[in-house]
Amino acid sequence: MKTTSRILFAFTFAWSFLTAQDLSGYKFCIDPGHGGHESDDRNMAYANYWESESNLSKAIHLDSLLTHMGATVVLTRHYNGDDGNDNDPGLSQRAAVANQCGADHFHSIHSNGYNGEWNYTLMLYPGPTGDPRINGISGYPSCPIELTIATQMVNQIYSANRTSSKQTAGDWTFYGTGRPYLGVFSPLVVPGTLSEGSFHDYQPETWRLKNSSYHKNEAWAIARTFALVFDSTDFPTRNLAGIVRDAYEKVDYTSITTDDSYQPVNQITMTLNPGGKVFTGDALNNGYFLFDSLEAGTYELIATANGYYPDTASVTVGSSFFNFKDFKLISNVPPYIVSSVPTAGFVDFPAWNPIVITFSRPMDTTLTKAAVSISPNVPLKFKWTGTTKLSITSDSLGFLTAYTLTVNNSAPDALGHALDGNHDGVGGDDFTLSFTTGQEDMTAPKIVSNYPIYNATGIDLYPIISVYFDEKLDTAALTDDYFLLLNYPAGDTILTTVQHYYVGDRSVVHIVPQQVLTPNTIYKPQVLAGLKDLFGNTMLSKKLMRFVTGTQTWTVTAIDNLEAGFTDNWWTPTSSGSTTGVLGDISTARALNDSVYFFGGTGHASMQLKAGWDMSSSAWLLREYLSGGTPRNVTFAAANLLQAYVFGDDSHTLFRFAVDDGSGFSGHEVSPWTTIDWIGWKLVSWDMTNDTTGTWIGDGTLNGTLRFDSFQLSYNPDDTSAAKTCAIYLDELRRVSVQTVSAISGSTLVTAESFKLHQNYPNPFNPTTTIAFTLPRESNVRIEIFNVLGEKVCTLTNERYNSGYWSVNWDGTNEAGLQVPSGVYFYRSITDLGVQVRNMMLVK
Amino acid sequence: MNKRVLTLVLIGLLLGSALGQQIDVLKTVVVADGQSQYFTSPQFSPDGTKILFSESGFKGLWLYDMNRKTTTQINDLPGAGYEPSFTKDSKQVIFRTDNYIKYKRYSSLAVQTIADKQIEYIAKDVRFMSPASVLEDQTIVYRKGDEVAAYNTSRKEALQAKAAQETYGFIEDEKIILVVDGVRNEIKPMGDNNYIWFSLSPDKTKMLFTVAGGGTFITDLAGNVQVRLGKANAPKWSPDGKWIVYMVDEDDGHTMTASDIWAAASDGALKVRLTETAADIEMYPAWSPAMDRIVFETFGGKIAYMNIEITD
Known part of the structure; x- marks a missing residue:
């Protein structure tokens, strides 16, 4: 080692204790890993930390300890940064230094890094785990040196650094290559080991690794290993170290132990009595102190720091070599x-x-x-x-x-x-x-469901596309432009009629194509961001839906458009002897209504049916009977569909059709019940061939010529969501003949999509960008932004979304609303369906 | 580099080119694929008919017969693969092997006859022994502690007088030791640094060495720099002393990320890149005696040689 370096880093403590150890005649090659302040010299910018610097500091401390025990020490590197020739020798050069100096052992000093949340001690040796390279000649055990030193040293460093755990492995196994991996081991002819003392990207450890005394204690651990292995003796003295922290103030970075979550105290003064030894701490957020070369015994240790009440402890330095006493000081400044x-x-x-x-x-x-x-x-x-x-x-x-x-x-x-x-x-x-x-409502309106559901197939060519919101929309700010229907992949916009309704305290918007859709084609309805609720809260996400049309075309014949003639052709509900379990007051009624009608049909009126259910009854049925007139003359067969548009109120009332297939009591058949669990218009269709029949007074079989009999409603006592009243509207009662399109031209059917986090656009961006994702089914979605240091910048969304294509915007600000610097950022989506990460670039 | 030196280097490079100095790689032949065993440190025998190499960790020696295209393991001794040598008749191999007593490393120098694989020890359990250098007359010279020792492998006798006459050099704890006429000189041509990969030129008038982190140099025996080769790791003189073959290796502080083999004219006038592969990390090259081949290893255990053609 250079004389200048030795003078520069000479220790001030007494060396007499080391006379018990004798490593004279031994030669060690010590390798401070990394160097040069380059991309592979791992830098923690928040602390101006370079791994090469702490590695070299540990090596210089170790050099002094070993030299004073009589050993010869050769360092592979003497300088940091841009200083000196050997600030960053290559791995092959470091091994060559060890080989050519004839060292008894080579040891490379490192710290580790992963995700900022780990902090264990790792020892590596060349070869597979448990089977290091054989360096002993025949009759000698397989290189006992590397295994013995690795096993001993991992215990020593683990004890000195108080890391969370320890591991020893061969590099061929640890890195999973099954062959030489570490470049400093591969050309090595002397026994070698490599220590990763702790994790420098774990922020509490980063700051400790800025402290020279912390390096020194790790150097003691390595030196003690050599003393125990090579000289079979232990040091007669002991070390006492510790960390002084604020008793209450927490750090604002990740900590994996409770102690590390408290803020270290800077510029501490530690006084050890008897002897009056004083240690002065640094201002590098580690609160670390070390007294080495102590005689075993009991000491008084006093911790003081500006702004804190002093604390005194009695410390017994006993059987262990590494002794610790941590302090939590109480601030003497007033609470704030x-x-x-x-x-x-x-x-x-x-x-x-x-x-x-x-x-x-x-x-x-x-x-x-x-x-x-x-x-x-x-x-x-x-x-x-x-x-x-x-x-x-x-x-x-x-x-x-x-x-x-x-x-x-x-x-x-x-x-x-x-x-x-x-x-x-x-x-x-x-x-x-x-x-x-703020105001009473501060949450943007949310789409809670839609029809057709995402990726639905076989959708008819005349659909009512419905979007259901969780609250009322502001109709003053609601225009047709927010609702689009495009075919795919052509991307043509289909002309539609858009209709909005309030139902209870919610909004529903219907999008009805003004043309018959193309069979077997993908359509993508969209709801654009910008819709507002009654309090002005704006929906920021765009909703993209997707469905595939079926192959059936319809020929429609009206039975009753329900525009007029109710008095002549339809009985009132209570006129039917079948009606039962309803209240006889105005809550049960049938009426012509010209304010709510199916806007895609004929005329501007509909039939309103209201039911008030008698909870004292044990059976409930409202029969709205078509008694005569032209509608009664319309006949149809079981091959037809029977349809009507039903404007629901989400009352969970049961609805069905009844038809006559003969005369007399038994000539009445019904469709299965449909629960009215929607709001707004919906086409209710009874496929009399493929659907079952319901149970009423008929024989359950549709025979011969059919005529319409009645709409029927009922209360379901088993449905806890069922309301005691209902008010629905009926329109466009009709029969439908079905034809199947045989030729499927230009099929665009695709399989259902899986969850996908899309690349943001634009990218690079300034100042805003859109992050979109597709969900195959409902899931909670949390999207977070991180900077390149892994620090969270903000959370864009954290709520449940139903299936479909969604997008959120990021304006380049953090949680505090402050603009973040330009650079690469990562966005991570955490959903019930998995986690995906992408990156993006903010430019200014 | 100042402008004057830079100009001289450029002129030298142009002259080299103009004079037609060149090395062409004709083809590359794999000797051991490194799939099941990971080999290292290859070198040619003086008659060019064999390639000697070792296994990862330098344990044992293998011989590849260039004519029969067969590989034979001749011993499994620890450390034997670290800088072994052939005698000039290519019939014997001189190597060092290591032993540990109380974890202290002792080396023995052995000579092994290839034909019958018999091993005889020249020196046993010596601290700080260098690998041997072989002289013209079946004589080897090596560092034995603080001394320089010589031994004749055919007469099987130590030649202390011969050792005293020999010009010999080695690395001792970060510095060059050059022994000339029995006088030991400590040389640090580039000041306080770690000196590695030292060798004398075939005519023993120049020194070739690398300063860890500081580049590779050719100097006279007084340490005056004649050529700065820059980054040129594990350099080896060509048998005629006109060329240096070396590796330019890169790492990320943990593992090797790239390496290629280069050759440079020993006057510094020309540098030629000999490998440029994406898949392999070529390292530790060595010349064939006829200078028609260069053998090398790859990081991960493959041994191969390239046929070359030198135009002087």
Whole structure:
């Protein structure tokens, strides 16, 4: 090693303890891995950390320890960054240094990296696991050195670094190649090992790996390994290390242990008595300290730091070589409010959400709760999470109202420090939080279902495409332009009629093609983003549906268009002796209605049927009987379809057709019941050949010439969603003859799509881009944006979507609404159907 | 590199080209495919009829017969594959083998007769022994601790006087040791650095070595730089001393990511890339005595040689 380096990194502690160890005559080649501050010199930019620097620091500490035990040490690298010739020798050169200096052992020092959430110790040796290269001659065991050192060293480093676990493996096995993998092992003629002491991309560890004393303790672990293996002796002295953390303040990065979740304290002063040894910590967010070369015994250890109460502990340095004592110091600055939800000045805060105040340290919960008030005054309810987080709710917060919440200075922490409400470092002032509540509804309208469902096949050529929303849309902002129907793959726009209805507290929109659709063709209806609810909340996602038409064309013959003539041709419901279980008041009625009619049919009227079910009855049937007139003369056969458009109210009322297939009591047959679980118009069709018949008073068989008998409604007591009343509309009662299109030209049938996260567009983008995805079935979808460091930037959506094509937009801002820098970002979708990740580029 | 040096290098490169110096690769022949065993460190015998190589970890020696196209393992001794040598008659192999006593590494120098595979030890259990260099007259010279030792393999006797006369060099703990007329000189031509892959030119007037991380150099015996070859790892003199063959290898700090074999005129006038394959990582080349072949290994265990044609 260079003389200059030795002087530069010389230790100040006494070396007498090492005289017990004798490694004289042994030669070690120590390899500080990586170098050059290049792309393969793993950099954690948030800490200005380079793996090469901590590797070299550990190696220099180790050089000093081994040299003082009498060993000869050769380093493969002496410099970092751009300094010196050998700041980054190649792997073949490092092995050549070891080979040509005739080392007894070569050891390469590294730290590991993966996903920021691992931190274990890994030891590797050349060859398959359990069967390292054979370096002993016949009669000697298979290279005992590599296995012995690896097994010993992984225990030592694991103990020194306090990592989560440890693993030892041969590189051929660990990397799964089954052949030489590590480039520094392959040309090595001397026994070799490689340590990955800990994970430098685990952020608490990154900061510890910035600390020279932390390197030194790992160097001790490696040196102790060599002493135990080569000299069969242990050090008579002991090391005492630890981490000083804030007792309450948490870090804002990933931690895999409870201790690591607390903020390390910078610039600590640790005093060890007797002896008065003093350790001064760095300002690199690790809180680490080390006293080495200690005699076994009991010590008084005092931890101090600016802004904290000092703490003293009695520490016994005993049987273990690596001893630890961690501290959690209590800040002596007044408590303050770390964060609030909502933030100050927030507008449109949902009145039903809790106000959450997070304090910097544990509070006196009783006195703090008593110190909270709000203006204008409303009753408040409090809930503590631990003693630092206070959730405040009220059933009385008004909408669109300005409030000021105050935590007055009488709120003390658990130690009695008065609140520093304005966070100026001095306690005794109030915290005030002004915000304005939002309106009653702050959620964009959502499509809860649609017809046809995604990827439906065999859809008729005259469909009512229906889109069902979870709330009422603002009709003032609703135009036909939001609804498109395109064929695929041609992409032609099909002319449609768009009709919107309010049903109860929801909206339904029907899209009806103005032309007969092409058989066996894919169609993609779309609902564009931009629809608003009555409170102005805007739907941001585009909905893409998809269905395939069938091969049947229809010839339609009207039975009754239900435009007029009710009095002459149709009985009132209660006139039929079959009607039972209905209330006799106005809740049960039949009427001509000219406000709700099927807009794709003839005329501008429909039949309204209302039923009020008598809950005291045990049977329920409303029979709306067609008694005569022209409609009664229309005959049909079982080969026909019997159809009517039914405007549903989601009352779960049962609906069916009845026909006459003969005279007398038994000449009445019915269709199966259909539950009215929809809102708006729907074509109800009875395929009298392929569907079954229902059970009523007939024999269940359709015989000969058929005539229409009645519409029938019923209440289903087994359906918990069934309403006690219903109001539906009927239109365009008709018979249909079916023809099948035999020739399928230009078939575009495709198989159902699986879940897919699409590439964003545009890409690269500035300032916004669209991220689309396709769901084959309903699923929760969470889309998150990450930067290249793996830090989450924001969550774009996290809610349930039904099947179909959806898209969301990202405007290049983070959760706080701040514009993020240009660069590569990843977007990840987590669904019930799997996880997919893509990347995109934001440019400025 | 300053402008003057750069200009001289460019002129040299042009001159080399203009004078017609060139190496053409004719074809490549695989000796061992490295599928079931992973081989390393190949070299030709002085008569060019055999290729000697070892297994990953340098355990044991194998001989490939160029005429019969057969491979035979001649021993399985640990460390034997690290820089072994042939005697000049190609009938014997000199190699070092390692032993560990209390984890301390001891080396023995052995000579093995190829015909009957008999092994005789020249020196046993020596600390810090270098591989042997073979002289013209069946004599070998090697480093034995702090000494330079010589041995005649046909007469089977140590030649201490011969050792004292020989110009010999080796690496000792990051520096070059050059022994001339029995006088040991420590040389650091490029200052404090790790010196590796040292060799003397065939006429013993020049030194070839690499500075770890700092490039490869040709100097005179006083250490005055004559040629800077740049990145040229594991360099080997050609038997006539006019060429250097070497590898330009790349890694990511963990494993090898690429490597190709190059040759350079020993006056620095020309560099020729000899391999440029996507699938293989070619490393550790060595000349055939007739300079009509270059044998090499690939990272992962294949042994192959390329037929070449040199135009001087």
